[in-house]
Amino acid sequence: MVTIKGGRVDIDVHYLQEVLQDLLRIPSPTGYTDNIVRFVCHELEKLGVSYELTRRGAIRAKLPGAKSAGARAIVSHVDTLGAQVKALKANGRLELVPIGTWSARFAEGARTTIFSENGSFRGTILPLKASGHTFADEVDTLPIGWDYVELRVDARAGCAEDVEALGIEVGDIVAVDPQPEIENGYIVSRHLDNKAGVAVMLAALQAVIVADELPVDVYWLFTIAEEVGHGAAAVLLPEIASMVAVDNGTSAPGQNSSEFGVTLSMADMSGPFDYHLTRKLYQLCLENDIRVRKDVFKHYRSDSASAIEAGADVRTALATFGVDASHGYERIHMHALRSVAELLTAYARSAVKIERDAHELGDLEGFTRQPTAPAEPEVPLSPEREPDPSDS
Known part of the structure; x- marks a missing residue:
């Protein structure tokens, strides 16, 4: 194992x-996360890491450091997108509403599991006009939306009464199959948002355990309702001064995210991330030879947004692995996952720069500064050419 002193761990x-x-x-669609919470807890036990659970199942694990005040946190979410039964239809199929924000375009054709009180049933989400032999070109002209799809249950159900007799009810949770494939370092699957983030945290935690003593306590948080906006609203402790969320970047036209290396989000729809924490992460990437770039996400929020909105006075940043087709049939590369995990190890082991953050309140002593002086030009103007007024 290669360890850079005070830096990243392989x-x-x-x-x-x-x-x-x-x-x-x-x-593990939001609302049906008990089983994956149990898995993560068992994994923490294998690693020898102590943890505690909230009432609903958010996990707060802890690696002790030299100090408790001014602690750090790293967070990802175990819940995924999914659907819920809205109505039992007269034709024996199920009307759905989405869990989380995702397009019915990506639901069409998905294999699913319906969780009922009588046990689980398999099924397929189909457009209302699914048979080309019956509807011909109407299959292509049907609008896209949740009002235009239905769930066909793999059971004898020709009417609403048949479905009811099976034990399927309004409100039952529907999970969508991930269908993962791994080839040439690429991982293609649904729900990489954010099971990949959870895997990254566990891998980083495994690596950090064998490192030297940490400068401050580091909490490893796993939330259960990020996809519906709750996220880290109720899992932080007062001593936590900074929190790095781990989630997917948006590799798409018009974005600067990449499927390789770390992508640091400078802002999302909730506003800019903390100036000092974000720049600390960027500097750690440079110092530890971790490929990095920056991006801004316009239609995006993470665990950090829910924490800030809940009133937590905590510095936040967002470290991401670039995902292509986010909230659809997603793709990432192992290089990005490894890079983000390496950054987390470097962050957990890094020296505390803002000592004042150990206190919730204080005066100006030790308070941070942001640069205001004009930047010096990197390349001086040639003496043969004086500035032209038209250049301005």
Whole structure:
């Protein structure tokens, strides 16, 4: 194992991939997360890390450091997108509403599991006009939206009464199959948001355990309702001064995210991330030879937004792995997952720069500054050419 003193620790990529595959096998749409919470807790126990659970199942694990005040936190979420039964239809199929924000375009054709009081049932989400032999070109002209899809249950159900007799009811949770494939370092699957983030945290935690003593306590948080906006609203402690959220970046036209290395989000729809914490992470990438770039996300929020909105006075940043087709059939590369995990190890081991953050309140002594002086030009103007007024 290669360790840069005070910096990153090498990641066990095999463990990272194996735990990600295990996570993907466990259905966990928001509202149906008990089983994946149990899995993560058992994984923490294997690693020898102590943890505690909130009433609903958010996990707060802790690696002790030299100090408790001014603690750090790293957070990701175990819940994923999914659906819920809205109505039992007269034709024996199910009307759905989405759990989380995702397009019905990506739901069409998905294999699913419906969780009822009588047990689980398999099924397929289909457009209302699914048969080309019946509807011909109307299959292509049907609008896209949740009002235009239905769930066909793999059971004898020709009417609403048949479905009711099966034990399926309004409100039942529907999980969508991930269908993962791994090839040439690429991982293609649904729900990489954010099971990949959970795997990254567990791999980083495994690596950090064998490192030197941490400068401050580091909390490893796993939330259960980020996809519906709750996130880290109720899992922080007063001594936590800074929190790094781990989630997916948006590799798409018009974005600067990449499927390789770390992508640091400078802002999302909730506003800019903390100036000092974000720049600390960027500097750690440079110092530890971790590929990095920056991006701004316009239609995006994470665990950090819910924490700030809940009133937590905590510095926040967002470290991401670039995901192509986020909230659809997603793709990432192992290089990005490893890079983010390495950054987390460097962050956990890094020296505390803002000592004042150990106190919730104080005066100006030790308070941070942001640069205001004009930047010096990197390349001086040639003496043969004086500035032209038209250049301005």
